[in-house]
Amino acid sequence: MSNFTQYDVLEIDSITLTTRDEVQYNITNLLHELNIYSSMFEATLEANITLVDAMNIVSNYPIVGGEKIKARWKTSGVKDYQEVNLRVGSIGERVMEENTSVLRLHLCSEVRYADSLKRLSRGFEGTYSDILKQTFAEFGSNLIDHGETVGLTTFASPNWNPLKIIEWCVGRGYDSNQSPLMFWEDIDGFRYKSVNDMLSQNPTRKMFQNPAGMEDNVDQLLNTVKQMEYLPGREAISQRYDGINCYEESVYNAKDKSFIHRERGYDEYFKKGNHLDKHPIVNDELTRTSGDLTKFRLHREDKSHISAHQRQMLSHALSNVRLRLSSSGNSESRVGDVIAFDVLSPQPQPDGSPAYERYISGNFLVVSTRHIIRPNVYILAQEIAKESYNDKLGANLNG
Secondary structure (H helix, E strand, O other), X not given: OOOXXXXXXXXXXXXXXXXXXXXXXXXXXHEEEEEEEEEOOOOOOEEXXXXXXXXXXXXXXXXXXXXXEEEEEEEOOOOOOEEEEEEEEEEEEEEEEOOEEEEEEEEEEHHHHHHOOOOEOOEEEEOHHHHHHHHHHHHOOOOOEEOOOOOOEXXXXXXXXXXXXXXXXXXXXXXOOOOEEEEXXXXXXXXXXXXXXXXXXXXXXXXXXXXXXXXXOHHXXXXXXXXXXXXXXXXXXXXXXXXXXXXXXXXXXXXXXXXXXXXXXHHHHHHHOOOOOOEOXXXXXXXXXXXXXXXXXXXXXXXXXXXXXXXXXXXHHHOOEEEEEEEOOOOOOOOOOEEEEOOEOOOOOOOOOOOEOOOOOEEEEEEEEEEEEEXXXXXXXXXXXXXXXXXXXXXXXXX
């Protein structure tokens, strides 16, 4: 591992703060830590920056909220600088020590900041993806990725913020496979993408947990996991209560006061869409019975109730296996990427060579990232999820 440190380098080009009256300061030398969070379950970036301040910048600049912060950096694993533009949302903790203070600023994205002053009272007609794109255009930006939903609707915004309209569209829209679409911001911009399409992707990279023998392999060094954490995963009891195996769906149509009854289950969901790996998380030999579990749903004219089953199953599937990986050197991983990762087993092979987990090794979806930037140190923390297994569950593993 003697050459590893050269692939563990951060270069900060600049971190600047621009005050409300457009005076710019370079605060790179004040940096203690910058954290940038992105999640497919949150519409916009969140961040915080901790500064070691001997100049009382809160009073002398001053900082009152709304200031612009721009960070520009690159790691050994990428050719180009990456940058992010943020706003000061609030002034956080201040700890005084002699003539120096440690100051934390809580940051939001430019779009979140602009959204706070925007209201839309207007009518829309089209698909939910059409309405979302028209609404997002209010920010003067374009989506990097944008999926398409099916079904037409009309909608009159009751003086809502643009992001509230977008959230409403995300909660109702679905693609031709009845898969929901997710809307989120990463450091590159905004994406609106079908979960089904994300699950169909080939891995953009492979992460490595065992560093032995990697000293001369640059790609493996750049994607070496320094720390892995198992996050709370499969909730077998809540899955059973929620009818992951089987339940009866009753859809009520208020117009003609009729019910449509249908048996639904996980196997229907699994056969319908794309998956990271080819084996389900529920044994297909399970005895199917809806028992006394009935879910009542209201028929909607825009047909958005149709995707409720897919949303329910996806929610359980994406929380089945969750890991947090920390690495350095490559900062290009993005929320929505698929990565390959073989999880080391605590039990090696009989000959002492590494063994890997049978079910959960394979492909994972990146659901959130945290970029941690300190002077001369960069860490990428990725939360990854697996909604299928790499091997088939045995018949003795019935739920």
